[in-house]
Amino acid sequence: MTVTLEQLADEIVETDILILGGGLAGCMAAIRAKEKNNLDVVVVEKAAIMRSGEAGHGVDHYPGLAHPKINAIDAEEYGRKRAGDLHPLVSTKLSVITAKNAFKPLALLEDIGVKIREEDGTFKVAPGRLKVLPRAIERQGLVKGDFVLIRAADLKIKLAAEVRKRGVRVFEHTMLTNLITKDGSVTGATAVNVRNGKFVVFKAKGVALTTGAMQSRIYSYPYATFPNNLFIGSSCPANLGSGAAAAYRAGARLINLEFVDVHVCALGWDFGPQGATMMGKMKNLAGEDLFEKYLRVTTQRGKGAFYPWGAYAFMPDMSKPEIDRNVISRHWDGVGEEAELYQHFSGANETPFVLKLMRDRGGLRKAPFELFPWLRGMPRGISGVMMDERGETSLKGLFVAGDIVGGLPAYAGPGAYVWGSRIADHLTEYVPDAKKPVLDGEQIMQVRAERDRVRAPLGRKDGVNPLELEDLVRKINTYYVGINKIEPRLERALELIKVLKERFVPTLMARNPHELMRALEVQDILDLSEIHAQTALIRTETRMPPHHYRVDYPEQDDMHWQKSIVIRRVAGEMKHTLETLA
Numbered sequence: 001m002t003v004t005l006e007q008l009a010d011e012i013v014e015t016d017i018l019i020l021g022g023g024l025a026g027c028m029a030a031i032r033a034k035e036k037n038n039l040d041v042v043v044v045e046k047a048a049i050m051r052s053g054e055a056g057h058g059v060d061h062y063p064g065l066a067h068p069k070i071n072a073i074d075a076e077e078y079g080r081k082r083a084g085d086l087h088p089l090v091s092t093k094l095s096v097i098t099a100k101n102a103f104k105p106l107a108l109l110e111d112i113g114v115k116i117r118e119e120d121g122t123f124k125v126a127p128g129r130l131k132v133l134p135r136a137i138e139r140q141g142l143v144k145g146d147f148v149l150i151r152a153a154d155l156k157i158k159l160a161a162e163v164r165k166r167g168v169r170v171f172e173h174t175m176l177t178n179l180i181t182k183d184g185s186v187t188g189a190t191a192v193n194v195r196n197g198k199f200v201v202f203k204a205k206g207v208a209l210t211t212g213a214m215q216s217r218i219y220s221y222p223y224a225t226f227p228n229n230l231f232i233g234s235s236c237p238a239n240l241g242s243g244a245a246a247a248y249r250a251g252a253r254l255i256n257l258e259f260v261d262v263h264v265c266a267l268g269w270d271f272g273p274q275g276a277t278m279m280g281k282m283k284n285l286a287g288e289d290l291f292e293k294y295l296r297v298t299t300q301r302g303k304g305a306f307y308p309w310g311a312y313a314f315m316p317d318m319s320k321p322e323i324d325r326n327v328i329s330r331h332w333d334g335v336g337e338e339a340e341l342y343q344h345f346s347g348a349n350e351t352p353f354v355l356k357l358m359r360d361r362g363g364l365r366k367a368p369f370e371l372f373p374w375l376r377g378m379p380r381g382i383s384g385v386m387m388d389e390r391g392e393t394s395l396k397g398l399f400v401a402g403d404i405v406g407g408l409p410a411y412a413g414p415g416a417y418v419w420g421s422r423i424a425d426h427l428t429e430y431v432p433d434a435k436k437p438v439l440d441g442e443q444i445m446q447v448r449a450e451r452d453r454v455r456a457p458l459g460r461k462d463g464v465n466p467l468e469l470e471d472l473v474r475k476i477n478t479y480y481v482g483i484n485k486i487e488p489r490l491e492r493a494l495e496l497i498k499v500l501k502e503r504f505v506p507t508l509m510a511r512n513p514h515e516l517m518r519a520l521e522v523q524d525i526l527d528l529s530e531i532h533a534q535t536a537l538i539r540t541e542t543r544m545p546p547h548h549y550r551v552d553y554p555e556q557d558d559m560h561w562q563k564s565i566v567i568r569r570v571a572g573e574m575k576h577t578l579e580t581l582a
Contacts, residue, residue, distance in 0.1 A: 005439055008447050010198040015042040015169070016431050017424075018204035020176045020189060021211035021243060023053025023236075024413055025402030027159040028105065028420030029208050029427075034166035037428040041168045042202065044191055046175045046517070047238050050160035053212055054236050054403065055413065058153035060349035061126070062116070064411045065146045067103050071125050073146065075099040082409040086306075088562045089256050089382045091581040093389060094408045098418050105417035106148075112158045115151035124149040126342065149342070153349045174200060175517055176211065176242055178450050179250040179398070180443055186250065186398040187437040190450045192520070197458065197513035199451050205434040206397050206427040209385065210420065211243025212236065213403035214528055215261055217470065217521070218377035220478040227467045230474070234263065235376060243404050244385055245524035248531065253386040253394040253568050255406040255579075257528070258535035259547045261379040262483060264310035264323070266330060266369040281333065282312055282371065284326040290315065294322075306379050306410070306547060313371065314546045318484070318554065321546075323373060330369035340364055375482060378532060379547065381410030386566065391423035394568070397434070399423040407564065407581050456508070457519040463509030466518035473500055473522065473529055481533050486551040490537040497530045534574060535565050 005012060017033050019026045022045030033041045045052050065071060066078035079099030083092040110116050118124050126147050164170065173195045180188040180201075188203040217240040221229045231237045248254055264282075282290040294315035313328055314321040322328060332340075343364055347355025358364055378384075384406030391399045401419035408415065439447065457463070480493035505523060510516040541557035542549050563578040 003444060003448060005201060005444060005447060008199075008444070008451050009201040011200045012203065013042060013169075013171070013200060014203045014437070016040045016204065017042070017206050017208065017427050018189060018202050019043045019208045019210060021045065021053070021209065021402070021404075022047075022049035022160075022163075022170070022172075023210060023212055023239075023402060024055050024156075024159070024416035025420035026053075026208070026210035027156075027163050028108075028417050029210060029401060029424040030163050030168045031108070031159075031166055032421045032424035033428055034168060036425060037432070039428060039431060041166075042171065042204070043163060043168055044171045044174050044176060044189070044202065046173070046194065046242075048160075048172045049163060049170060050157045052156065052236070053239065055152075056156050056236055058350045058352075059150060059155045059413060060152070060346040061147040062106065062150050062413060063147040064099065064102050064414045065125065065148055066099050070103075070123055071146045075102070082411075086382060086409055088580055089259075089407070089564050090409050091407050093582050094387075097389060097422075098408065098411050098415050101418045101422070102411065102414040105414065105421065108417075109150075109152075109155075112162045114155055114158055116148065149345060151349055153352075171200070175520060176246055177454050177520055178446075179207070179246050179395075180439065180446055181250050181395065182437075182439075182443055184251075185396040187439065187443065189246075190447060190454070192454050192513070192516065194513050194517040197516060199454060201439070201447055203437045203439060205431045205437060206399065208399045208401065208423050208427065209243045209247060209393075209404055210400070210402045210416075211404055212239030212241075213377070213380035214241030214244055214257075214383060215377040215380055215403075216240050217525055218474065218477055218529060218532065219260070219375035219482070220471075220474045221374075222478070223372075226471055230467060230470060233376060234265065234374070239403070240521055240525060241377070241528045242521065242524040245527045247385045247393065247395075247398070247400075247404075248527065248567070248569055250395060250398075251569055252398065253566050254384065254531070255386045255564050255566050256383045257378055257406075257531050257567065258539045258565060259379055259383055259544070260481070260483065260532075261306065261376040262310055262546045263374045263376060264313045264328075264371050265374045266371060281331045282328055283331050284322060284328055286326075290322060290328070306382070306544070310373075311546065313373065318542070318545045318549045318551075323371070328371045330371060332365045373483065373546070375478060378528075379410070381408055381415075382406060384408075390426045391419050392426065397430070399427060454516070454520065456506075457510035457516055460507065460509040463507040464504050466508055466510065466515060466522045469500065469504055469508065470518070470522040470525060473497065473526055476500075477529050477532070481529075481536060483546045483549055484551050485536050485549060487537065490533050493533040494530065494537070497526060497533065501526050501530075531567060531574060535567060535576070538565055538576060 016039040066073040066075040079096035083095035177190045186207045191200045215235040221232045290312045313323040380403040385400045402416040480489045508519040510519045540553045541561040567576045
């Protein structure tokens, strides 16, 4: 019996441009697409666009600024240096494009009412993070980057209002489940409404993935009890990497997924203390300043740490790191009032809860700051979906922007704005000549298989709780992958993940659409965890410790490994190549 699309879907939505993810990049892409051309644009967001994504809690600064008239920094030189710090894992070409265009989106933000300038019309530029990065890091030669202090606690509210004002159709509380492909192109996507359970099929001439990084729910947070431990983190808990997982399943190329994002944060403080750690000094119980103590070691190790202040806690080497054999705290001696004022400014505009917590505990200088390592997931910027200079992936018609992008230094907000605008420009050029998407034959089979997968947990009265399965896979990542990677443990992680996928995923149960969302999320987490462990096993060297440290291969091996691992799914199996980015 022939099955039609109408029989499979609760709702079919056809559009010119489909944007999956309503964070900074998604909102910017939608606004720009409507500005450039009178095309039909749809945004799909798992949460609500007025508070979704990494900027949902507000924004206090605009980083990565390089402009001759504002801070006398050449953008092209800055972009090259940013890429050079992370060589060979990022593209110099893409970094330069980002740096050269990073100033442009400020005009739009001001137009929609975001407070960017001071009362006298000037920008409040903070050079090198208020010159409070430790001198040891400065002498190491890392690119610090200037940023503009902005009052953008309501940034997402204003962006969301502008998206709707432009006539963009918005589908909120709707989760991407998979992409629909045809002859190597992406022609749409499947999604489920997490409030009413409706299975929705989107058809589009061009598709943008702007669903965020793989940072929130890959590793365990060990300082809280289940299930609260699953949703405590310094990143938006909704951004677990579902877009990257869907891109991988569709056949797109992903890059650098073997690295782990290691922060050093203050115990009990959640998000904000990483910034305070960066601005203060790290000392052990003997009162030794780790930045000065290990300057020679870090200089010999070279550039490249994603978060250099955190790397100092793992000195002098990964076999006997200071953080494992001492108590490390943040201290404020020698740090000026300007830096303290910045921390208060930051809290007021980006993390008000942390500001309240800090005040309740005696103020910034008196509050206790005992530091601990925090594994989040795969680092944004270098790890993600590969794209070209237009923002297009290896799948025709599929573009990416924001933290989902791989092979690019983490430019945070400006990177989202720049590439959100850039892919919108290319989509508005691509879409008018693209044929109207037709889903038949193979595409109907894709949709049918996806509907069956999506709805399966709702049909079970007894089975595995999705949150319990998520807790288990994240503990596997923590115990068997983590910071101290070694072949037998990585292989064991892969064995256990395979067991979870084959034995427990088929028994996942959901009593309502919200629990269904959790059942679908954990399947994405399992796919990404498997890739993470497999690529970590492939890279038989240590590079930028603690972000990739192999106990059995403790040295950096440039002769064989000065390349990126690029992965792609072929006939259901992960294939990899080693590539050098331009």
